[in-house]
Amino acid sequence: xxxxxxxxxxxxxxxxxxxxxxxxxxxxxxxxxxxxxxxxxxxxxxxxxxxxxxxxxxxxxxxxxxxxxxxxxxxxxxxxxxxxxxxxxxxxxxxxxxxxxxxxxxxxxxxxxxxxxxxxxxxxxxxxxxxxxxxxxxxxxxxxxxxxxxxxxxxxxxxxxxxxxxxxxxxxxxxxxxxxxxxxx
Numbered sequence: 001x002x003x004x005x006x007x008x009x010x011x012x013x014x015x016x017x018x019x020x021x022x023x024x025x026x027x028x029x030x031x032x033x034x035x036x037x038x039x040x041x042x043x044x045x046x047x048x049x050x051x052x053x054x055x056x057x058x059x060x061x062x063x064x065x066x067x068x069x070x071x072x073x074x075x076x077x078x079x080x081x082x083x084x085x086x087x088x089x090x091x092x093x094x095x096x097x098x099x100x101x102x103x104x105x106x107x108x109x110x111x112x113x114x115x116x117x118x119x120x121x122x123x124x125x126x127x128x129x130x131x132x133x134x135x136x137x138x139x140x141x142x143x144x145x146x147x148x149x150x151x152x153x154x155x156x157x158x159x160x161x162x163x164x165x166x167x168x169x170x171x172x173x174x175x176x177x178x179x180x181x182x183x184x185x
Contacts, residue, residue: 008121039103048076066113067111100133
């Protein structure tokens with residue numbers, strides 16, 4: 001008797017009622033975002049490893065420990081994308097000219113981590129990026145889209161919290177890194 005091949009640890013199949021919920025969430029996300037003039041894009045699942053080393057950071061856990069990367073026929077290191085923002089930034093760097101570039105995407109992402117309850121090596125992410133506009137209105141728009149999506153999905157306000165954070169300006173980040181180094185050296 002042949003033995004069935006089991007799933008890779010940290011992955012799962014989506015089917016039946018779970019697939020219907022998954023599709024419903026994706027459809028709602030795209031529907032709401034299109035009302036705000038966002039355009040869909042799908043980026044490759046395989047990317048150059050350098051893309052994430054440069055954008056996410058060489059020393060981050062994502063790059064140093066959690067990326068599925070390999071040498072492609074001895075030519076270059078490539079990886080399964082661990083998140084969507086870097087791929088959208090790559091696209092924008094090559095295609096953005098001026099004005100406002102509003103992009104939305106979804107798809108599978110991959111992290112080589114020890115699977116824990118509720119976490120997977122392959123997971124799905126929806127992503128929204130607004131490029132070329134410095135107005136704080138952009139932040140408001142993204143928060144409104146998240147609220148509308150939560151409302152449409154029936155997620156009650158008492159079941160989630162909005163926590164706003166900022167990385168600050170480039171100068172703020174440099175000062176913060178300097179202060180951290182003083183503390184930890």
